[in-house]
Amino acid sequence: MNYQTIETQVKPDGIGIVILNRPEKRNAISIRMRQEISPCLSEWRNNNGIGVLVITGVGKAFSAGFDLDEFKQQERFDELFESSTRYHRDLWNFPKPIIAAVNGPAMGGGLDLATLCDIRLCSESASFGHPEVKFGAPPLYTPLRWIIGDGLARDLCLTGRWIDAQEAHRIGLVSAVEEGELLLERAIQLARTVLEAPAATLQFVKGFFSCNVGKGFEESFQIEHDQAFREIILKHS
Incomplete structure (x- = not known):
């Protein structure tokens, strides 16, 4: 498939890489980008040659979040909603480990993308927030809560403040902070470490992550995403 907003690579050792590629928009996640990521995930979930996925961005930003220009186009609401719903669920339900290599600011939907990954590394220039x-x-609160806990997640979701790479590491949002030019290679090295386990074991472990977090993702997502879109975001667009 020819992509316009992402680049993909498949390493011989079983690592798939998705690179967000809208540097002129700070890799804002557009309808088109979501419509490209979802089929990529669908294809790779059944590809036995891929065992771990790495996601990163082109340029100085990981992702500035959803493309706000599209929220001003009410005639595209159905397309916006449907692409967002599928994209988030495809990420959450992807059966193989996902590593986020956060190469710069991850704001709004960019932070959501990072929290829907299983492991996060970031560069020294990374920052995170829900502006x-x-x-x-309304921010997507539940995946963030599962990672950093209720108190800090409420803080970030209510204040809209951003945190830098060192604070993200201190609170457990990321596992490590790397030099920018080494970030992707470190993520690939980590992926190789993950791949030392059998594929069936990795998928089993990945499968029960969502079963041990209190309220399930689907129930939370219907409120935080579906209901928010219908009752709040549409009214403010």
Whole structure:
């Protein structure tokens, strides 16, 4: 498939790489990007030659979040909602480990993308936040809560403040902070370490992550995403 907003690579040792490729928009996650990521995940979930996925971005940003220009186009609401719903669920339900190599700011939907990955590494220039709360878009709280705990997740979701790489490491949002030019290679090395376990074991472990976090993702997602889209975001667009 020819992609316009992402690049993909498949390493011989079983590592698939997705690179967000809209540097002129700080890798904002557009409808088109979501519509390209979802089929890529669908193809790779059944590809026995891929055991671990790495996601990173082109340029100085991981992702600035959803493309806000599209929220101004009410005639595209159904397309916006449907692409977002599928994309988030495809990420969450991907049966193989996903590593985020956060190469710069991860804001709003960019932070959501990182939290839907299993492991996160970041560069020294990375930052994280949910600024969208200040212009009327409720953040995706539950995956963040599972990683950093209730108190800090509420703080970030309510204040919209951003945190730098060192604070992200201190609170457990990322596993390590790497020099920018080494980040992707470190993520690939980590992926190789993960691949030392049998594929069936990795998929089994990945499968029960979502079963031990209290309220399930689907129940939370219907409220935080589906209901928010219908009852809040549409009214503010």
